[in-house]
Amino acid sequence: MMYGFEWDTTTPLSYASSILPIILIGLTVTLQAAAAGFAIALVLGLVFALLRRSRFTAVSWTTAIVVEFLRDTPLLVQLFFLYYVLPDYGITLPAFLTGALALGLQYSAYTSEVYRGGIEAVPRGQWEAATALNLSRLQTYRDIVVPQIVPRILPAMGNYLVAMIKETPVLSVVTVLEMMGLANMIGERTFEYLVPLTLVGLIFLLLTLICSAGLHRLQKALPKAGIPLR
Amino acid sequence: MEWLSYLPALSRGALITAGITLSAIAIGAVAAFAAGIARVEGGRALSLVALCYTELFRGTSLLVQLFWFYYALPLVGISFEPVATGILVLSLHVGAYGSEIVRGALQSVSVQQHEAARALNFGRAQTLLHISLPQALVEMMPAFGNLAIETLKLSSLVSLISIADLTFRAQSIRNLTLDSAGVYSLTLVGYFAMSLVLMLIMRLIERLVRRGAAFPRAAHS
Numbered sequence: 001m002m003y004g005f006e007w008d009t010t011t012p013l014s015y016a017s018s019i020l021p022i023i024l025i026g027l028t029v030t031l032q033a034a035a036a037g038f039a040i041a042l043v044l045g046l047v048f049a050l051l052r053r054s055r056f057t058a059v060s061w062t063t064a065i066v067v068e069f070l071r072d073t074p075l076l077v078q079l080f081f082l083y084y085v086l087p088d089y090g091i092t093l094p095a096f097l098t099g100a101l102a103l104g105l106q107y108s109a110y111t112s113e114v115y116r117g118g119i120e121a122v123p124r125g126q127w128e129a130a131t132a133l134n135l136s137r138l139q140t141y142r143d144i145v146v147p148q149i150v151p152r153i154l155p156a157m158g159n160y161l162v163a164m165i166k167e168t169p170v171l172s173v174v175t176v177l178e179m180m181g182l183a184n185m186i187g188e189r190t191f192e193y194l195v196p197l198t199l200v201g202l203i204f205l206l207l208t209l210i211c212s213a214g215l216h217r218l219q220k221a222l223p224k225a226g227i228p229l230r
Numbered sequence: 231m232e233w234l235s236y237l238p239a240l241s242r243g244a245l246i247t248a249g250i251t252l253s254a255i256a257i258g259a260v261a262a263f264a265a266g267i268a269r270v271e272g273g274r275a276l277s278l279v280a281l282c283y284t285e286l287f288r289g290t291s292l293l294v295q296l297f298w299f300y301y302a303l304p305l306v307g308i309s310f311e312p313v314a315t316g317i318l319v320l321s322l323h324v325g326a327y328g329s330e331i332v333r334g335a336l337q338s339v340s341v342q343q344h345e346a347a348r349a350l351n352f353g354r355a356q357t358l359l360h361i362s363l364p365q366a367l368v369e370m371m372p373a374f375g376n377l378a379i380e381t382l383k384l385s386s387l388v389s390l391i392s393i394a395d396l397t398f399r400a401q402s403i404r405n406l407t408l409d410s411a412g413v414y415s416l417t418l419v420g421y422f423a424m425s426l427v428l429m430l431i432m433r434l435i436e437r438l439v440r441r442g443a444a445f446p447r448a449a450h451s
Binding site for chain 1 (some may be wrong): 383385389401
């Protein structure tokens with residue numbers, strides 16, 4: 001990974017600029033891991049939220065317990081669990097996918113609550129009206145519920161995406177070479193941690209500030225009443 | 231019943247996890263109130279300092295902060311014991327999140343309350359202490375409950391700076407026995423149980439705050 005790169009530790013500034021290209025490669029890994037994890041969290045969270053609303057108490061209760069368990073245990077331990085236990089059962093995934101899966105699992109617990117809140121915020125009368133109009137369950141969700149909850153849940157989802165980006169350094173412990181893993185590696189070679197770690201911190205800070213500003217604009221741009229799907 | 235033999239070591243780790251979590255919650259609460267109050271009530275300079283602290287610790291990743299304090303700071307001559315580093319960084323991290331909770335709750339106290347305090351000739355400190363904070367405290371408690379659980383979960387990261395907490399012990403036992411499923415299941419259950427206990431404690435505190443502390447006698451006399 002580090003072959004072909006040279007660093008110049010004479011001054012902090014030259015050091016920082018010489019390792020920046022490596023760190024930026026790490027940044028793409030960080031962003032990819034967050035994107036993959038977030039995609040998993042969005043899908044799995046929706047599945048959990050819908051299962052939670054199941055008419056069968058056994059299903060909804062089991063889902064509630066699973067979600068609570070995922071939410072109340074550390075990402076790091078879940079990651080170790082997936083990384084070491086899955087291969088014992090014959091499922092060997094690349095470290096990157098294991099990491100994305102762990103991120104997705106942990107955050108699906110959060111997103112499922114967001115979905116649930118969004119669905120429950122649709123007034124009861126509208127469900128009844130949909131029944132009265134003889135709309136099917138699919139039609140009710142497609143034409144009544146989803147257009148209203150999308151603008152409502154987007155800001156919360158955005159916040160979780162930002163939070164997830166900030167948690168990706170944890171993946172470095174299972175050999176995913178994202179930004180911080182690389183910074184650590186450089187530190188181990190040069191015995192000079194201050195610059196690489198500060199650089200990574202600054203990039204994270206910049207990233208979060210940009211994302212927060214983007215979210216703020218998104219929140220302002222969203223229609224309050226709901227978006228038409230067709 | 232092999233997993234029974236893991237219990238002594240794991241529970242020793244769990245004690246350390248509990249200790250670190252509770253210390254971080256306590257110190258973090260102090261940081262949260264200091265920064266949150268500074269943001270709302272402090273002058274321009276003070277609130278700017280608080281804003282920088284909050285953004286710095288919220289905007290970067292906890293693991294980066296931990297490594298920065300653990301590996302990078304000693305190079306410029308500042309070093310602490312690993313446990314002290316762990317508690318300090320975790321406290322500052324959750325304190326930054328907590329300060330946003332404090333700020334939001336303080337700002338949600340209605341303007342009329344402030345006007346009434348003014349009419350009664352309350353000073354700024356008196357208004358904060360007797361009017362804003364007691365009401366805001368009730369608002370903060372649910373969010374603080376979530377943050378406490380978050381602190382417990384995040385405390386697992388201190389295992390990466392060689393503190394022998396629950397996660398660290400789990401790692402060492404796994405490396406010894408290779409029984410990944412048993413060790414990590416037990417560890418996850420351990421964290422879950424600790425979360426439930428913490429949740430219960432936070433509910434109790436919330437109830438206490440709701441019942442009494444929100445309207446202390448001092449305000450009536």
